[in-house]
Amino acid sequence: MNAMIQPWATKALYPGAQKQPRPALFQGLTRREMNRIRHGFCEDQYTRGEPVLCDPIEMPFVGLVLCGALREDVRDAQGERRLFALTFAGELLSPLGPQRIGGQLSALEETVLLTCDRTGFDALVADIPHLRLNLLHLLQGQIAATHRWQTLLGRKSASERVASMLAWFHARHGGKDKLLLPVNRAELGQMSGLTLETVSRQIHALKKAGVIAVPQPTHIHVLDADALHALTGDAPARRAA
Amino acid sequence: MNAMIQPWATKALYPGAQKQPRPALFQGLTRREMNRIRHGFCEDQYTRGEPVLCDPIEMPFVGLVLCGALREDVRDAQGERRLFALTFAGELLSPLGPQRIGGQLSALEETVLLTCDRTGFDALVADIPHLRLNLLHLLQGQIAATHRWQTLLGRKSASERVASMLAWFHARHGGKDKLLLPVNRAELGQMSGLTLETVSRQIHALKKAGVIAVPQPTHIHVLDADALHALTGDAPARRAA
DNA sequence: CGAGTACTTGAGGCTGTTCAAGGACTGTGG
């Protein structure tokens, strides 16, 4: 990994990384505060497949994927490595992270990671109280995401699982119609608790239903986002009485 | 809920609550520090079935079950409430908690809950640095537990799920042979993604295998903890090469 | 004793897995 001190200079280095909106962690901050942050965070660049080394002792307190994507593998009871989760641009690494449970982070593509240890973050928060609020909101989102996965694994059918995964990827990529799956069928199955054959069959079913188009196995076009969401098995967020 | 200022006075009030070891959150603290903590935390008592009210705005930053047990229910896509998790004595409430995702905490029995908001906890940590370390360790344990549930729901068979739940309850109760299930078969099924019939059949299978005895449906005697653990499908924690 | 709740047990069917074969795409070397 290449530690790069020149802050945010990477934008120029990654023509593929189109202008991203400011990460949610930094929403609502003044230009002056952003400048303060540039010096408090550490920006690292990873190439495709490169592992993200995390010192388990001084794990980054907050890690933010600026662009690219990370995969998180865990080792199961048989000692096999399997895909556990994905982290896309703009998203936070799980704080206290997966490392402790035998997890392993690696880059799926050219990826820029912004990290900050706890003491550094504490110092920043002292100057920029809003930062803590942003972090709390993101942590809530992570907990909600964990809960969604738990529901998926515990109670959803195969078709709902595959529809959910695609819908989530779709939403996390800003709702763009064209979706490039960063993992193969076997890994989709590992995340969703299905076999690769079942994943394949369910994707085929979605294609036949006209909800998606699949020009190439890893290229998904979402043709009907509403229908896709309807097939996830998640009710349209109802207000409790 | 009855806010009680008199610190730790509850011990006398709950003859049933046999002398608990000091909670992990307070491990290694001096008597003086414990005294400091008594004034920083708020101790509340709940009766069986009583909901734990959490102001979503100022949610307790850390909540610790001193004695008793809590259940956490969530509302699924169909709007049905179902049991999601249990919190036993000595354990932490999930920080940032379940409230945000429509969860609802309530007491399973006579329960004493120790809470502290973020600002109060920050103040305590300033005096007692060790407290933060303890909290971090507990949070790690929570993340590990989440991962175990995810593995259970995603990849385990019915028999492994039931064995795992019993083994976890057993371990969380200090390995005592006699285990009193605080929930019925249907709720065990809700947690593990099984039907109540399947839970019943698997418990029966464990009984017939001589691993447990079931004098009453909610009374489980663990006769062979090693065999029970072997049936969870979790490998005997191997050291990675 | 009757009602209610929780648990058990059985039969049958559906869903997803397993196993096996074949197809599509990519890169390599002649």
Add this chain to the structure above:
DNA sequence: CCACAGTCCTTGAACAGCCTCAAGTACTCG
């Protein structure tokens, strides 16, 4: 350019595991 190997994906058939539905049992409470 083609042949070839390798990887990933698709598709089919048979099976197994868990669910659904339906009785029937055990315990508690009035």
